[in-house]
Amino acid sequence: MQERQARNLAIVRDLREGMRRTDVARKYGLAREIVSLISSMQSEDNPIRRKERDQAIVQDLQEGMKRTDVVRKYRLAWETISLIARMHRADMAIRRKERRQERDQAIVLDLQEGMKKTDAVQKYGLTWQYITRIAIEQGVGMARIRKERRQERDQAIVQDLREGMKEADAIQKYGLTWQRITQIAIEQGVDIVSIKKEHKQERDQTIAQDLQEGMTSEEAATKYRLTPAYIRNIAREHVLRRKRVSAQELEARDRAVMQDLKGGMSTKDAARKYERTQVHILTIARKHGVRRSEQNARGRQLRDLAIAQDLREGMSVKEVVTKYGLSKGSIYRISRKQGLGPRRRGRPPNSAPADPS
Known part of the structure; x- marks a missing residue:
């Protein structure tokens, strides 16, 4: 007995001096697990403290602490931790069973x-087959849950359709094809065609109201993501007429249109300006x-005059090309037509040379 105690003390002394457990086990002819057990028993002289430590280790293992964390926390070898766990195997089995029951109840509740x-x-982290088996063991029918x-x-889909959800939004939200969504609506006693028709009528009435309040066709097309032609068709369907104007107002409008056209405005810009x-x-x-x-000839003439004016004021050919969207050849041709000579580097065209005095 005394020899064993002396050996144990020597083992503990070697370990404290930094000798590795494998070297100590080889030195004394013992297994590495025995060396770890001796070290733990000798490091805890008070049996009460050792019992409390073992209970704390078992508690941590029951709560799911990882092996590496337990070893780091108590500064013991994993072999010692395993021995302590085997001594309290019954308690750990009971705890594992309780944890499994809690998990199964949580799974059923989530389902x-x-x-x-x-x-x-x-x-x-389980397979779907295992989750299904847990649900069956807990007395829950998966078929009933799925139903x-x-x-x-299906009720949510019908509610969204009645509230005006678009096809693309419903497909993206529920991950179903439009044919399947239509089938669900029919099974729920809802007519998709009538729902679409009601939504279209409400939208057309809103568009007609916006047009009556002064919104242009282009603005309505941008707002409702439709073409201007479709907006005008909606206006005709709702017998939307602009307010009547007098002959004097029409004549004044025509004069304004002609003035803009003679000033070089294109027919497209004039149509957008006057909503025609x-x-x-x-x-x-x-x-x-x-x-x-x-009209086109008049617009080109005004444009050529503006180009000649810009060149006289010192604007470079490159800047004129960028401004008017023409090629360099066209700019040179217009400058010659307007009586401007070829461009020279260093001074604007038709500018007098500097006085040397």
């Missing part, structure tokens, strides 16, 4: 609340004796 299959598998969840989903079609603008121009070719 009843509508958790998806993939989410349950990812949360608990209830499907009914809740290009055909209507061209009709006004022909009515006042201006044909489209004459």
